[in-house]
Amino acid sequence: MLKIKDLHATAGGKAILKGLSLEVKPGEVHAIMGPNGSGKSTLSYVLAGRGGYEITGGSVEYQGKDLLSLSPEERAREGVFLAFQYPVEIPGVSNKYFLKAAYNAQRKHRGEPEMDAGAFLKFVKEKAKLVEMDPAFLNRSVNEGFSGGEKKRNEILQLAVLEPKLSILDETDSGLDIDALKIVANGINKMRGPKRAFVVVTHYQRLLDYIVPDFVHVLSGGRIVKSGGKMLAQQLEKEGYGWIETEGAPA
Amino acid sequence: MAVTNNYQQADTGTKMIHIGKNTRSTIISKGISAGHGQNTYRGLVRIAKSAVGARNYSQCDSLLLGAQCGAHTFPTLEVGNTTATVEHEASTSKIGEDQLFYLRQRGLSTEDAVGMIVNGFCKQVFNELPLEFAVEAHKLMNISLEGSVG
Numbered sequence: 001m002l003k004i005k006d007l008h009a010t011a012g013g014k015a016i017l018k019g020l021s022l023e024v025k026p027g028e029v030h031a032i033m034g035p036n037g038s039g040k041s042t043l044s045y046v047l048a049g050r051g052g053y054e055i056t057g058g059s060v061e062y063q064g065k066d067l068l069s070l071s072p073e074e075r076a077r078e079g080v081f082l083a084f085q086y087p088v089e090i091p092g093v094s095n096k097y098f099l100k101a102a103y104n105a106q107r108k109h110r111g112e113p114e115m116d117a118g119a120f121l122k123f124v125k126e127k128a129k130l131v132e133m134d135p136a137f138l139n140r141s142v143n144e145g146f147s148g149g150e151k152k153r154n155e156i157l158q159l160a161v162l163e164p165k166l167s168i169l170d171e172t173d174s175g176l177d178i179d180a181l182k183i184v185a186n187g188i189n190k191m192r193g194p195k196r197a198f199v200v201v202t203h204y205q206r207l208l209d210y211i212v213p214d215f216v217h218v219l220s221g222g223r224i225v226k227s228g229g230k231m232l233a234q235q236l237e238k239e240g241y242g243w244i245e246t247e248g249a250p251a
Numbered sequence: 252m253a254v255t256n257n258y259q260q261a262d263t264g265t266k267m268i269h270i271g272k273n274t275r276s277t278i279i280s281k282g283i284s285a286g287h288g289q290n291t292y293r294g295l296v297r298i299a300k301s302a303v304g305a306r307n308y309s310q311c312d313s314l315l316l317g318a319q320c321g322a323h324t325f326p327t328l329e330v331g332n333t334t335a336t337v338e339h340e341a342s343t344s345k346i347g348e349d350q351l352f353y354l355r356q357r358g359l360s361t362e363d364a365v366g367m368i369v370n371g372f373c374k375q376v377f378n379e380l381p382l383e384f385a386v387e388a389h390k391l392m393n394i395s396l397e398g399s400v401g
Contacts, residue, residue, distance in 0.1 A: 050352050076358035088353040092371025101367065102357035109358070141371065158357065 185210030255288025
């Protein structure tokens, strides 16, 4: 589904990704871990197509297409979803209006008729249950005045509504208390399926207790220096990143 | 509400003169500047000596699209007695890359994303309009800002 080959990217003239390769198949959950400044967020943003990054080498193939040549909205409509580390507030725009516009943009892209307001409201209320969200949130402005946990839960609600093929979760666990973490993880687990893939970017192993990954990769210095199963995450939690950085240093 | 695009300049304002006792008023002004547009708001709130216990609340918000436009606010408050309450609030915000990217990441085109943010900004005013008029205003806004970003 996703093939990243020898990806190099710079931001503001500084090289951040230095030859990253990763392959994700449908149904798989990949966790990307790594210390601060290793390029985790850059990887998420580059995949979603945010401005401010320059791709200086390598390629990203998504469902046989050159992902890097698509605009951010085209990527979204093709089923790439980024759950933001810091979700943005949009004052005056109600959550349900925003969700409906996003959902219908995707349906239109697939050549399906748009869903009308009544049917959509019913649909979105079902989805809100999935993340145990009070339907009152649907009438509030997008993320405005939401607590950190509510914003993250709102990201997962969007994920549930848009049903992306490839979801990238950028430190979705940061700023969540243990109860909120469980709710968010449950929401994601319910979304798992043989056709959907997840890339979970995180600092801590904690999230991976709830969202059990198939593969764990350690990102350091802009490349993946170690890959393994879920045991690797537990080892990292115990021993830190230090030992990998020395072991995996490029020759 | 005022919108400027390209090289337009708008110099608009409101006068509110209180004469009677315990009179109340609210002014909400929303200015949107795009391209090289400049928006100026001049407000006068005069509370006469006779307007005992009068109240006024003014809110002046500006939204900037792009780096070449500007917004200017010149409020004037003349209060002729000590029992009146007069408030003025102003804010200026810019449509951020972050907001745009967030909406585009959810599948909206840049134009739709800008339209959504602008209409959210104007909601407070649109909500006061009769429905038919609000629909017109909404569409007019999208036309006025066509091609102003991206």
